[in-house]
Amino acid sequence: MPERIFHIATAADWRRALDTGSYTTSTIGRSLEEEGFIHASRREQVQGVFDRYYRGAGEHLVLLTIDPARLTAAEVRVEPVGDDTYPHVYGPIDRGAVVDVTPLDRRGRPETLMSVWVKGMALRMGLALLAMAALAALLWALGLTR
Known part of the structure; x- marks a missing residue:
């Protein structure tokens, strides 16, 4: 298992996690409860994930760097997805x-x-x-400039 894993989050979802103490968004628009796990990636996969799923998000995004050893209520499983493998976090990510x-x-x-x-x-x-x-236009309109 990789030492660090990564997850792209909306800034709003991350702020919510700061308030609640844990992060529970699986991917943009889907919760941990709906998906069953939180999507993550290795560092070299981050750009591809961004290009496929987040490029047109229209929201401020942040990259979370996660230390799996610090997870208390979640398990990380590296699972096949297409021709590659990705880490999936089964449970909430502790702040x-x-x-x-x-x-x-x-x-x-x-x-x-x-x-x-x-x-x-x-x-x-x-x-x-x-x-x-705007000030110059106002002064000109009032005849206060030459």
Whole structure:
């Protein structure tokens, strides 16, 4: 069994897990109760899973890094899926078993602190330019500019 396993989650589902203490979403739109297990993957499978199932999610996504040794109420089974095998978590994932949470960009790649900062700065600059343009238009309309 791999030392660490990975699961793509919506940020909203992860926030809910922080409140309740355990994560119970199997895959986007399906619960552990409905599916019977939580889908996971090895690191090298994450991009393919993202491309197949999450690319058009339209929600903020995070990559959960899970330490199976920290699971208290779940068992991890590596099972065949098509021509490959994937880890499946049979039971809820304890919040404490999640050792890292990484935001994913729209292409499924990890966002760094720098990329999050740059996007935030670009948004703030865009809003500032829009506000300045609106102010200039108002001043022109009031005849206060030459």
